[in-house]
Amino acid sequence: MVRCWKHSEAGLEDPQSMHCGPISSSRVPHKVLWCSLTAMLLIVIIALSVTAHLGLQHKTQSSLQVVRIPDHMGDLINQTALIDKHNSVVTYSVTSHVNYTSTVIFDMRHGLVCYKPDNQDSCFLRRMESLDYENVQSQLNKSEQQVRQVWVVGNQTEKHTEFLGVLPGSRVEASTLQEPLQSLCQQASVYWTRRSDGPGKQRLIYFCIDICFPSNICVSVCFYYLPE
Numbered sequence: 001m002v003r004c005w006k007h008s009e010a011g012l013e014d015p016q017s018m019h020c021g022p023i024s025s026s027r028v029p030h031k032v033l034w035c036s037l038t039a040m041l042l043i044v045i046i047a048l049s050v051t052a053h054l055g056l057q058h059k060t061q062s063s064l065q066v067v068r069i070p071d072h073m074g075d076l077i078n079q080t081a082l083i084d085k086h087n088s089v090v091t092y093s094v095t096s097h098v099n100y101t102s103t104v105i106f107d108m109r110h111g112l113v114c115y116k117p118d119n120q121d122s123c124f125l126r127r128m129e130s131l132d133y134e135n136v137q138s139q140l141n142k143s144e145q146q147v148r149q150v151w152v153v154g155n156q157t158e159k160h161t162e163f164l165g166v167l168p169g170s171r172v173e174a175s176t177l178q179e180p181l182q183s184l185c186q187q188a189s190v191y192w193t194r195r196s197d198g199p200g201k202q203r204l205i206y207f208c209i210d211i212c213f214p215s216n217i218c219v220s221v222c223f224y225y226l227p228e
Contacts, residue, residue, distance in 0.1 A: 079212060083139055089180060090139045092211055102209045104221075105181060106136045114181045115164075115221065116188065117207055123174070123185035124166060124223060126193045135213040142214050158217045164193040165226040166206070199224040 082091040088108035095101045101118040106128065113132060115124040128136075170192035174185040199205060208222040 079210075081139060085140050087180075088136070088140065090136050091180070094209055094211065103184060104209060104211055105184060106132060107178075107181060108133065108136050110178050110181075112181065114177075114184060115193075115209060115223070116184050117209070121188045123181075123188045123190045124164065124193045125172065125181075125190060126164060126195065135215065135217070138214050157212070159220065160217065161220045161222060163196050163198045163205075164221060164223050165196045165199070166223055167192050167194060167226055168228050193223065194226070 078095045080093045082093075084090070090106045092104040092106075093101055094104065103114075103116040103118070105112075105114045105116075107114070108128070111128045113126050113128055116122075168191070172190040172192065174182055174188065174190050177185060177190070203224045203226075206223045206225060208220050210218060210220045212218040
């Protein structure tokens with residue numbers, strides 16, 4: 001393709017001078033290069049903005065609470081509560097004086113409580129009840145963007161004991177659970193439990209997990225195996 005354009009040695013003073021010839025392509029690569037650099041810069045700016053937004057969103061959605069609790073034997077244990085407001089999940093990590101750490105997840109979205117003792121390859125499930133929803137909601141409402149440390153004073157704390165019977169024939173495949181329960185129990189045997197008044201004289205308590213809530217209520221959850 002041939003194109004004609006005006007040209008004058010004197011600059012713009014001679015508009016009558018014309019020149020015909022092939023279009024020069026020397027400026028095309030420069031234009032393409034500048035367009036590419038501009039697009040890349042725009043992509044980088046967008047990516048950084050999205051990353052910063054997600055980071056800020058994560059900080060506002062999760063917080064950590066640290067609690068020191070006397071267990072049922074009177075020994076102090078450490079409890080941390082990771083509060084995920086976005087997913088309505090509170091994850092407790094309870095470390096006893098013998099350095100055993102148990103994990104308890106309250107999943108409001110799916111209405112489940114999951115217990116995972118650190119010293120055994122088992123998870124135990126139960127359905128959330130009205131009091132569980134109240135306790136978890138109080139955690140979500142009081143969550144902050146920084147770590148909070150709370151000391152639980154024995155004579156100012158209301159304490160309860162709950163008994164859960166493990167149903168041996170109610171094993172659940174971990175792959176059928178939703179997150180975050182699936183990740184917690186993926187290498188463990190999962191069983192349903194049933195609330196009861198106690199194991200009775202013929203059954204021994206298997207283990208207990210102590211959990212404290214912002215309402216200044218501490219619950220010692222004790223497990224035992226029911227007959228098949």
